């Protein structure tokens with residue numbers, strides 16, 4: 001490996017420095033700093049309203065921040081316009097509600113980004129899209145519209161849609177929370193495959209089994225702050241803060 | 255005067271009237287849709303001044319009576335040295351009124367899209383224009399076929415404003431006045447035109463329903 005590549009490897013793919021954000025009087029993110037290295041998988045957990053979604057959304061600049069810095073591979077997020085759109089296209093985002101485009105076939109959902117944003121020709125985009133749809137196990141559904149698929153299939157298609165942009169990192173905001181229990185694993189399996197492939201990921205989830213299995217680090221948020229972070233087994237078995245203990249008790253309770 | 259006498263004397267006049275109504279309706283509706291798209295894009299744009307202008311446009315033209323607008327266009331604009339022929343005056347009036355309602359239809363169609371799809375598009379790196387073109391407009395069009403069908407009928411009825419100005423050839427409503435100043439067609443003279451309107455509206459609804467069933471988005 002050349003020195004240059006080695007140096008690049010040390011630059012975090014995603015880095016937040018002292019990020020603050022308010023919604024009116026509500027201080028949703030308080031001095032949040034977080035750094036995600038290449039290939040690292042960070043799981044974020046925390047009570048409802050603690051700012052997990054907001055954190056994900058600021059990384060993609062779906063939300064603006066009041067102060068602090070967000071860097072993608074060492075470059076600050078552009079303010080707006082084409083530059084911002086380009087930067088966004090380098091981060092994949094998967095939502096709780098799938099958010100597939102309702103009027104398009106699954107195949108068109110996956111090729112829209114590559115064709116519009118990357119300017120890929122139709123055949124090339126479709127070839128790769130079909131490959132990805134096969135990888136997530138919904139190739140059969142390529143010509144259906146989203147409403148004809150189950151929730152689990154829609155979420156897997158949504159993951160393929162993000163992957164089609166060949167992102168540098170993926171952000172998942174509670175990707176299995178809207179799913180019926182029997183479909184959760186089919187989506188988690190796809191995510192585990194991504195981890196095996198070396199994808200850099202931030203995952204907001206309460207699936208502790210998943211976190212223990214693949215996370216390099218668990219970050220616990222409460223009231224807009226990162227309260228504690230650590231290796232998954234350490235965190236789940238020996239949480240240091242009272243807030244984390246209370247929270248873990250509450251989700252183990254049911 | 256009986257129906258057969260009315261038709262044998264004025265049949266051609268009615269036919270011309272029907273064709274005039276159809277052509278003014280068609281021309282108006284094409285521009286109604288184009289303008290409605292433009293106004294709606296302005297209303298959802300990230301630029302506040304554009305949004306204000308779009309909202310203002312709709313508020314003004316949705317709330318002004320057709321006859322008043324026609325009078326302004328036909329009699330006030332020439333003061334500003336803008337002289338349009340009578341047919342154009344009627345069509346412009348119809349377009350301004352219709353596009354305001356068309357934009358309202360689009361807005362309700364857009365509200366069914368859901369902010370999630372827009373955010374997904376933004377996170378893929380699509381620009382505002384790309385999102386409008388590939389996500390918003392196609393869905394807004396496909397969810398508003400039925401209201402737009404109603405709008406097309408309303409546009410046709412609005413072209414009856416043409417009876418208030420000297421058109422040549424006259425449209426359907428103008429023909430009624432024409433017949434009644436010459437002969438005592440009475441209610442019958444009106445009924446013939448009414449039947450033409452109703453018949454056209456019926457066909458428009460049938461076609462609209464069919465298109466709706468074909469393009470409706472499964473949710």
Ligand SMILES: Nc1ncnc2c1ncn2[C@@H]1O[C@H](COP(=O)(O)OP(=O)(O)OP(=O)(O)O)[C@@H](O)[C@H]1O
Nearest residue numbers: 023026028046047048049050051052053054055174
């Ligand atoms: N657009 C908004 N305007 C005002 N307040 C908001 C907005 N979005 C979120 N909030 C508030 O910000 C806080 C953090 O919300 P966020 O969605 O980030 O929490 P979360 O940790 O993702 O919660 P959950 O587990 O319920 O998804 C909440 O109190 C929420 O009500």
Ligand SMILES: [Mg+2]
Nearest residue numbers: 052053054174
């Ligand atoms: Mg959330």
